[in-house]
Amino acid sequence: MTIRVLIADDQAMVREGFGSLLAAQSDLAVVGAVADGAQAVEAARRLAPDVVLMDVRMPVLDGLAATRQLLGSPARETGPRVLILTTFDLDDYVYEALRAGASGFLLKDAPAADLVHAVRVVAAGEGLLAPSVTRRLIAEFATRPARRTRPVSLDALTPRETEVLRLIARGLSNAEIAADLVVAEQTVKTHVGRILGKLGLRDRAQAVVLAYESGLVVIGE
Incomplete structure (x- = not known):
C-alpha cells in the first residue's frame, strides 16, 4: 500500500530534496509540496495525505498552528499523521507539537534513511521521537x-x-x-x-x- 506524503516547508531546497528522496521509495508517493502552514492545511484537506512532513517555522501560519487546525477534534482521529521537522532540537515546540497531535518529531539534519523510516513509522500508527527531542520532552515534563x-x-x-x-x-x-x-x-x-x-x-x-x-x-x- 502506497503511503501518500505532503511536504510543508518554506525552503524550496528542502522541499525538493525531501521530495526526491521520498519519491525514490517504491512505497511512498509525494502528493504535494507547499511553502507555509496555511497552504499545508488547505492541501492536506484537498489531497488527503497519510503523512504530512511539517516544518515548525513557516510564514503565514506556523507548523504548530497548522497541526492544530488539521488535528483538532474531531479530525484528530481521521486526519493525517503529522511528522514535525525542525533544525532545532532544544526549541520550545516539542511539547506543544505533541499536544497539538503530532505523531513524530525529527531533526532536519538526521540521515536520509531516518527520514524515510520516520515516514513509514508514523504512517503505521507508531510515534517517533529523535533521542535529543525525547530528552527535551522529559525535561519539559519534569518542570510541570x-x-x-x-x-x-x-x-x-x-x-x-x-x-x-x-x-x-x-x-x-x-x-x-x-x-x-x-x-x-x-x-x-x-x-x-x-x-x-x-x-x-x-x-x-x-x-x-x-x-x-x-x-x-x-x-x-
Missing part, C-alpha cells in the same frame, strides 16, 4: 506539576495494560517491553492497540503525553 486527579479514562485499563503504558512512557519499544514482561512481542502489540483504543489516542506519542500529564509516570521514579 503532576496532575493530582487521575483521568477517568485510565480506569478502563487492566493492570497489565497500565503497566505496558508506563513502559511505553519510559521509551521502551515493543520488543523491550516484551523482554521486560517476559511475554511475546505480539502480545505487547495487542496490549498497545487496546490501550490506544480505550484511551482514544492516535499513537504512542500521544500515550506518552497522557502518561506524564496524568501523573501515571513521574520523572525520576
